[in-house]
Amino acid sequence: MTTQPLPQRPAWDALTAHYRDASSWHLRELFSDDPNRGRRFTSEAAGLYFDYSKNLITDDTMSLLDQLALESKVEERRDAMFAGKHLNVTEDRPVLHVALRMPKNSSLVVDGVDVVAQVHQVLERMSVFAELVRCGQWRGHTDQPIKNVVNIGIGGSDLGPVMAFEALRHFSQRELTFRFVSNVDATDFVESVRDLNPEETLFIISSKTFSTLETLTNATSARQWLVASLGEAAVAKHFVAVSTNAEKVAAFGIDVTNMFGFWDWVGGRYSMDSAIGLSTMLAVGPENFYEMLEGFHEMDRHFCTAPVRQNLPMLMGLLACWNNNFLGYPTVAVMPYDQYLHRLPAYLQQLTMESNGKHVTEDGQRVTYLTGPVYWGEPGTNGQHSFYQLLHQGTTVVPVDFIGFARSLNPLGAHHDILMSNVFAQAQALAFGRTAEELRAAGVDEGVVAARVMDGNRPSNVLLAKVLSPRLLGSLIALYEHSVFVQGTLWGIDSFDQWGVELGKQLAVEITPELDPKSTEKLAHDSSTNALIEQYRFLKKNG
Ligand code: F6P
Numbered sequence: 001m002t003t004q005p006l007p008q009r010p011a012w013d014a015l016t017a018h019y020r021d022a023s024s025w026h027l028r029e030l031f032s033d034d035p036n037r038g039r040r041f042t043s044e045a046a047g048l049y050f051d052y053s054k055n056l057i058t059d060d061t062m063s064l065l066d067q068l069a070l071e072s073k074v075e076e077r078r079d080a081m082f083a084g085k086h087l088n089v090t091e092d093r094p095v096l097h098v099a100l101r102m103p104k105n106s107s108l109v110v111d112g113v114d115v116v117a118q119v120h121q122v123l124e125r126m127s128v129f130a131e132l133v134r135c136g137q138w139r140g141h142t143d144q145p146i147k148n149v150v151n152i153g154i155g156g157s158d159l160g161p162v163m164a165f166e167a168l169r170h171f172s173q174r175e176l177t178f179r180f181v182s183n184v185d186a187t188d189f190v191e192s193v194r195d196l197n198p199e200e201t202l203f204i205i206s207s208k209t210f211s212t213l214e215t216l217t218n219a220t221s222a223r224q225w226l227v228a229s230l231g232e233a234a235v236a237k238h239f240v241a242v243s244t245n246a247e248k249v250a251a252f253g254i255d256v257t258n259m260f261g262f263w264d265w266v267g268g269r270y271s272m273d274s275a276i277g278l279s280t281m282l283a284v285g286p287e288n289f290y291e292m293l294e295g296f297h298e299m300d301r302h303f304c305t306a307p308v309r310q311n312l313p314m315l316m317g318l319l320a321c322w323n324n325n326f327l328g329y330p331t332v333a334v335m336p337y338d339q340y341l342h343r344l345p346a347y348l349q350q351l352t353m354e355s356n357g358k359h360v361t362e363d364g365q366r367v368t369y370l371t372g373p374v375y376w377g378e379p380g381t382n383g384q385h386s387f388y389q390l391l392h393q394g395t396t397v398v399p400v401d402f403i404g405f406a407r408s409l410n411p412l413g414a415h416h417d418i419l420m421s422n423v424f425a426q427a428q429a430l431a432f433g434r435t436a437e438e439l440r441a442a443g444v445d446e447g448v449v450a451a452r453v454m455d456g457n458r459p460s461n462v463l464l465a466k467v468l469s470p471r472l473l474g475s476l477i478a479l480y481e482h483s484v485f486v487q488g489t490l491w492g493i494d495s496f497d498q499w500g501v502e503l504g505k506q507l508a509v510e511i512t513p514e515l516d517p518k519s520t521e522k523l524a525h526d527s528s529t530n531a532l533i534e535q536y537r538f539l540k541k542n543g
Pocket of ligand 1: 154155156206208209210211212268354501
């Protein structure tokens with residue numbers, strides 16, 4: 001699919017010219033000029049109401065962004081992804097996380113195989129296993145039912161499972177304890193298992209490649225921990241694997257009948273709804289897991305069918321490009337006003353930045369424009385008492401995605417209305433600020449007027465839904481996945497590889513044996529790395 005380089009697309013030039021006007025706008029005026037703006041710049045799908053009216057946009061901006069989507073062939077590329085074309089060009093693979101949530105009665109034949117049938121075979125095996133564990137029929141080596149589930153994985157094999165477990169904790173089986181070990185720092189493993197009884201503990205080793213050093217190191221320690229109290233024969237009942245690599249799973253010593261597979265066309269950061277979600281299914285049960293898949297699929301269908309101006313992922317992706325490339329805002333903050341979503345920002349960091357933190361286009365040309373913004377965030381209202389000062393009065397403008405719900409899963413007194421009033425108030429304060437005149441009219445002492453002025457004109461989106469359910473979670477994650485896709489398509493990059501993480505891994509493997517204080521090998525790195533290693537050896541020896 002050929003498109004002109006981004007800076008040569010006519011809409012790019014038109015947007016550059018349009019930006020010169022935008023730099024003199026203020027949201028205060030845009031709202032006072034159009035009393036209906038707060039209703040007009042909204043759209044709704046899959047239970048998510050999306051208010052993007054507090055972005056620095058006009059109808060002309062939206063038409064030009066629409067035009068940019070057209071010239072960038074976003075819809076054609078979306079259709080190619082859903083048809084199983086090899087969009088991951090540097091690894092020559094299809095990009096088919098959308099097949100993970102296609103209904104059982106559908107089919108998608110890719111490279112001669114019906115991938116939907118494959119997906120549902122695994123889902124059915126996962127469901128049987130999850131039910132056995134949840135109802136206590138899956139017994140450990142000493143005939144004890146499983147009470148603790150420890151997922152060992154990292155990156156996409158951890159962040160999705162943790163985020164989904166926390167997000168859906170309300171729906172989880174409380175008799176089961178869940179732990180997630182990712183960091184190669186032994187503290188993570190040791191603290192996670194210190195109060196667990198091996199007889200009642202099941203490890204899920206989650207790794208797409210089954211070659212990730214952190215995961216294999218933790219899995220080896222888990223195995224030693226279990227074998228030390230129950231013996232080698234216990235491994236079969238206490239270890240299952242989730243992977244695409246049966247050979248390596250077997251080589252590690254896990255019976256492949258206890259392995260749940262997925263495929264190389266699922267990117268790690270797009271895998272929480274594959275077998276990588278086994279811990280999620282164990283926690284919330286197959287029914288809720290299927291409901292989550294339906295939510296994903298509903299957003300997929302919306303993405304495929306809605307016109308650009310009503311299409312949530314298109315709108316979100318196009319606005320992210322407008323804020324990043326034209327207004328020059330280098331980060332995006334995601335603020336879920338729901339404690340259950342407290343790991344969502346960490347999850348989105350991988351989804352967005354491992355996908356779009358790229359400096360060359362698909363055909364290897366250096367980009368001449370900004371790509372993936374930095375995503376970060378914290379749950380509300382905690383962030384308000386920490387970094388919101390900078391959001392309101394700092395010299396860096398940070399577009400914010402606010403996420404909130406009409407109903408709490410834990411209704412208690414006035415908590416929820418207080419929480420949600422903060423969503424609306426923060427978005428309002430960011431957009432409209434407070435002028436010197438308003439402050440003076442309110443009787444503020446002249447000496448502090450300047451310090452208290454808030455310029456406003458700071459963009460935000462608000463996503464509002466009824467309640468956080470498994471279905472809604474699926475739709476929300478699919479929204480962000482597809483928004484990332486739209487942004488990557490505009491920038492002409494491969495959002496599905498991650499070559500940038502390789503060099504650091506290789507260097508660490510070379511350095512590990514050099515850290516032995518007894519090593520006499522001459523260090524041959526740069527002078528800083530050499531000195532750091534020598535200092536480390538010295539501290540270790542004399543510590
Ligand atoms: O190092 C990055 C990465 O490859 C991620 O893309 C991936 O999610 C993570 O490591 C874990 O990989 P695996 O599931 O193969 O262990």
